[in-house]
Amino acid sequence: MNTLLFNLKDATQESGCPVCSLQQKFENQYLETLFYEYVNDREIRDKLRNGGCFCPQHIRMIFEKRSSVLGISILFADLLNHYFTSKSDRQKNRCPVCEGWKEKEAFIRQGLHKHWRKMKSSWGERAFLCEKHLRNIPQDETIRQEMEEISEKSLKNISQDLSSLIRKFDYQAPKKSISKEEGTSWQEVLEFFAGSRLRKKSKSYP
Ligand SMILES: [Zn+2]
Ligand SMILES: [Zn+2]
Numbered sequence: 105m106n107t108l109l110f111n112l113k114d115a116t117q118e119s120g121c122p123v124c125s126l127q128q129k130f131e132n133q134y135l136e137t138l139f140y141e142y143v144n145d146r147e148i149r150d151k152l153r154n155g156g157c158f159c160p161q162h163i164r165m166i167f168e169k170r171s172s173v174l175g176i177s178i179l180f181a182d183l184l185n186h187y188f189t190s191k192s193d194r195q196k197n198r199c200p201v202c203e204g205w206k207e208k209e210a211f212i213r214q215g216l217h218k219h220w221r222k223m224k225s226s227w228g229e230r231a232f233l234c235e236k237h238l239r240n241i242p243q244d245e246t247i248r249q250e251m252e253e254i255s256e257k258s259l260k261n262i263s264q265d266l267s268s269l270i271r272k273f274d275y276q277a278p279k280k281s282i283s284k285e286e287g288t289s290w291q292e293v294l295e296f297f298a299g300s301r302l303r304k305k306s307k308s309y310p
Contacts, residue, residue: 109215110209116223119230119262119288120295120303123212123237129209130303134201135166139175148200152179153186155198162201209243213241220247224254230285230292232258236299265289 117123117142141150152158158166166176216223232255235239241251266289272282288303295302 108211109219112212112215113219113223113226116224116231117228119228119258120292120301121234121237121299123209123216123230123241124234124295124299124301126212127205127209131162131165131201131206132169133139135162135169136171139172139179143172143175143178149179149182151200154181155200155203157183157199159202162199165201172234180297209240213243216241217243217247220250224250226256227254229261230258231305232256232262232296234296234299259293262292266293 108126111126112122115125118125138148157163170176233251238252238255265283266284269282269286269289272286291303
């Protein structure tokens, strides 16, 4: 197993969708490296100019992360200059982060199938494949069913915590009586439907 597969196995033991979790890690790492180390790299700049910039989702991520405002400013000044000079031949939809992730996702899909038995045996009680990845990841019918079943089991655990959280709100129970699992349950459900990691860094409620 290589590092990516080790990370995948780890992620199947945590709560949430392991593929979304790895995607978030990949995107964070990609943008961090890009803005700190590759802002002046000619090849990267050409790729961005020719590909028509980042997609809206990743521009939002760049805005929220703002790992290096100087790096962002330099790169986007270059993209704006390019926009002024080549409006007509602008290509779109070739975001480098999306393209990089597509390759990784294909590798993860293979890894998840190849090592499914092992991953399944240590699957976390709150780990699930989100709606999007339940559709995209399984190739084999038996594995697809097993992935669905194991995800549903975890989602039922999360659903119980969510009901308990709602009850505590209704009874205006003290905040400290809300467990960590109950506190994060609403975010996990959002992740399931969103097909992306939405966890805040703070582990406690709210
Ligand atoms: Zn997912
Ligand atoms: Zn993108």
